Amino acid sequence: xxxxxxxxxxxxxxxxxxxxxxxxxxxxxxxxxxxxxxxxxxxxxxxxxxxxxxxxxxxxxxxxxxxxxx
Numbered sequence: 001x002x003x004x005x006x007x008x009x010x011x012x013x014x015x016x017x018x019x020x021x022x023x024x025x026x027x028x029x030x031x032x033x034x035x036x037x038x039x040x041x042x043x044x045x046x047x048x049x050x051x052x053x054x055x056x057x058x059x060x061x062x063x064x065x066x067x068x069x070x
Contacts, residue, residue, distance in 0.1 A: 001022055
């Protein structure tokens with residue numbers, strides 16, 4: 001996009017080409033954000049599938065960890 005914009009400033013391309021490059025760039029950013037959102041959703045689903053909250057359990061697991069570290 002930057003190269004196309006620079007070419008337009010020097011007269012090597014027209015405004016339409018610059019707009020297309022900007023649209024392509026914005027679409028790529030949107031796709032990136034959608035992929036990140038999917039990854040976060042998949043991570044949440046994984047935690048839920050693992051039983052959710054296993055890292056906050058007190059009692060049996062916590063006492064086992066203390067014994068294992070002695």
